[in-house]
Amino acid sequence: MTIRQRLAALIITVSLALVGVLLQASVAQSAVPKMTKEELRAKLDSPDVVIVDVRLGRDWKASEEKIKGAVRVDPEAVESLAAKYPKDKTLVLYCA
Numbered sequence: 709m710t711i712r713q714r715l716a717a718l719i720i721t722v723s724l725a726l727v728g729v730l731l732q733a734s735v736a737q738s739a740v741p742k743m744t745k746e747e748l749r750a751k752l753d754s755p756d757v758v759i760v761d762v763r764l765g766r767d768w769k770a771s772e773e774k775i776k777g778a779v780r781v782d783p784e785a786v787e788s789l790a791a792k793y794p795k796d797k798t799l800v801l802y803c804a
Contacts, residue, residue, distance in 0.1 A: 748775075748800060751798075751800070752775075752777065754798075756796065756798055757797070757798045757800060758793055758797050758798070758799050759775050759777060759778040759779065759802060760778065760779050760781050760786075760800065760801050760802065761774065761778040761780045761781070761802045762781055762782075762783045762803045763783075763802070763803055763804070764783060765782070768780060775802060778802060783803070786801070
């Protein structure tokens with residue numbers, strides 16, 4: 709195999725891997741429902757909704773704006789949320 713053929717094979721392999729990663733990210737992102745701030749505002753007083761602020765600690769501390777009533781959780785601990793709240797609660801994760 710010539711150098712040109714090896715280079716072409718490498719480029720094709722890297723391109724296919726990149727497409728695979730992008731497709732996975734797109735599918736994962738589209739599987740998570742999103743809501744607008746207006747939709748969230750309408751749910752703020754609902755006892756069935758728990759707003760969880762999962763911003764990094766430095767981002768949370770630096771922010772002047774925080775959602776009233778939100779629970780602050782370290783992003784590393786998000787997986788434990790399912791066990792902490794009843795299944796009939798709607799968890800809204802804020803990570804902007």
